Amino acid sequence: MSQLVNPHGGGALNPLLAPEAERAAGLERAKTLKQIPISSREVSDLLMLAMGAYTPLDGFMGHDDWRGACVDMKLANGLFWPIPITLSSEQALADSIADGEEVAMADAESGEVLGTLTVNEKYTIDRDLECTSVFRTTDPEHPGVQKVMAQPAVNLAGPVVAYSESHYPETYKGLYYRPDETRKLFEDKGWSRVAAFQTRNPMHRSHEFLAKIAVDVCDGVLIHQVLGALKPGDIPADVRVEAIDKLVDNYFAPGTAIQAGYPIEMRYAGPREALLHALFRQNFGCSHLVVGRDHAGVGDYYGPFDAHEIFDELSAGDLETQPLKIDITFFCNQCGGMATGTTCFDPGDGAPPSEAERIAFAAQVATGTADARPCKHGPETKVAISGTRLREMFANHETVPEEFSRREVLDVLQAYYDGLG
Ligand SMILES: [Zn+2]
Numbered sequence: 239m240s241q242l243v244n245p246h247g248g249g250a251l252n253p254l255l256a257p258e259a260e261r262a263a264g265l266e267r268a269k270t271l272k273q274i275p276i277s278s279r280e281v282s283d284l285l286m287l288a289m290g291a292y293t294p295l296d297g298f299m300g301h302d303d304w305r306g307a308c309v310d311m312k313l314a315n316g317l318f319w320p321i322p323i324t325l326s327s328e329q330a331l332a333d334s335i336a337d338g339e340e341v342a343m344a345d346a347e348s349g350e351v352l353g354t355l356t357v358n359e360k361y362t363i364d365r366d367l368e369c370t371s372v373f374r375t376t377d378p379e380h381p382g383v384q385k386v387m388a389q390p391a392v393n394l395a396g397p398v399v400a401y402s403e404s405h406y407p408e409t410y411k412g413l414y415y416r417p418d419e420t421r422k423l424f425e426d427k428g429w430s431r432v433a434a435f436q437t438r439n440p441m442h443r444s445h446e447f448l449a450k451i452a453v454d455v456c457d458g459v460l461i462h463q464v465l466g467a468l469k470p471g472d473i474p475a476d477v478r479v480e481a482i483d484k485l486v487d488n489y490f491a492p493g494t495a496i497q498a499g500y501p502i503e504m505r506y507a508g509p510r511e512a513l514l515h516a517l518f519r520q521n522f523g524c525s526h527l528v529v530g531r532d533h534a535g536v537g538d539y540y541g542p543f544d545a546h547e548i549f550d551e552l553s554a555g556d557l558e559t560q561p562l563k564i565d566i567t568f569f570c571n572q573c574g575g576m577a578t579g580t581t582c583f584d585p586g587d588g589a590p591p592s593e594a595e596r597i598a599f600a601a602q603v604a605t606g607t608a609d610a611r612p613c614k615h616g617p618e619t620k621v622a623i624s625g626t627r628l629r630e631m632f633a634n635h636e637t638v639p640e641e642f643s644r645r646e647v648l649d650v651l652q653a654y655y656d657g658l659g
Pocket residue numbers: 570571572573574577582583613614615
């Protein structure tokens with residue numbers, strides 16, 4: 239029997255992707271149905287449903303589940319769920335769909351048909367309620383709010399069958415692992431405690447330190463990349479993969495890290511999104527999720543520790559997957575190594591601690607078995623480079639300090655920026 243955490247809801251994984259033998263015929267039939275164009279966020283949610291990452295959902299949410307997810311983070315049946323998973327359509331199109339009609343869902347950008355939805359409910363939503371609940375703001379500048387405000391008028395709900403995962407399995411071969419596959423990888427390695435490390439960036443020293451703290455607490459870390467649509471200026475997935483492979487090969491103990499990707503599009507919902515990230519990591523078989531400072535945040539909509547604190551509001555049994563709450567990480571010149579906002583060493587007259595000792599202490603603080611030792615060193619001793627400044631340094635071929643990022647990683651990124659011409 240598996241030693242891993244149970245899928246969310248306690249039952250079996252519920253991937254909505256049709257068995258391979260039925261997909262070609264299913265797609266042909268779907269192409270004869272009424273077509274509902276769906277947004278990139280809806281495509282990403284459909285792919286998450288297809289792979290079983292949103293177990294136990296069987297489709298897009300109806301009104302009661304939508305409202306429950308917004309208001310008290312529970313589906314109508316009482317199951318914990320922190321963000322609504324919905325699909326919307328234009329009024330006229332919605333009006334043309336009969337109750338119980340099966341329609342095809344097609345990527346609005348490419349026209350590609352991905353699956354079918356049996357529409358058993360149509361409803362309109364209070365957009366302000368959704369935005370206030372999920373994003374804690376109705377500010378139209380917030381990228382997540384923008385998408386909710388711009389979505390068409392009517393939500394369509396009902397069970398889903400996916401017949402295609404689009405280009406993802408092919409484009410991200412060797413990276414696109416479904417929850418049943420990550421579970422198998424963990425079991426084959428004999429892991430029972432696995433931390434997920436969410437990233438949409440290449441990993442610099444700060445990310446490396448977070449992941450190594452996770453390895454100290456668990457049997458291993460799943461470095462889990464966002465493969466859905468990103469913000470302009472983000473590094474493409476294949477470059478991130480190459481940079482992370484170099485980092486893992488050179489700086490991690492062998493066999494302690496697995497790299498994988500999944501097709502979500504970020505909502506930038508900060509604390510609520512951290513909860514969703516933990517929920518679907520449970521489906522992937524991860525017992526822990528690294529939650530750093532301002533997890534899934536954007537701008538200054540959320541406090542740096544809002545995504546830590548929201549986990550304290552959960553009831554026992556809401557989630558098996560637990561947060562590993564870690565403060566900001568950085569190289570501190572004063573204490574001569576990597577530190578966190580709550581674990582910065584003062585070497586005094588003694589020898590500075592080794593990296594392993596720093597990791598072990600940060601892991602104790604993250605799991606509550608040691609008290610924090612907040613940094614006494616000023617901001618001028620901490621190596622920090624903004625994303626904008628870093629891009630500028632690559633453009634000018636300036637030397638990025640190795641206290642910030644490993645040389646092998648920098649080489650991959652420099653080659654990428656050079657290739658942009
Ligand atoms: Zn320090």
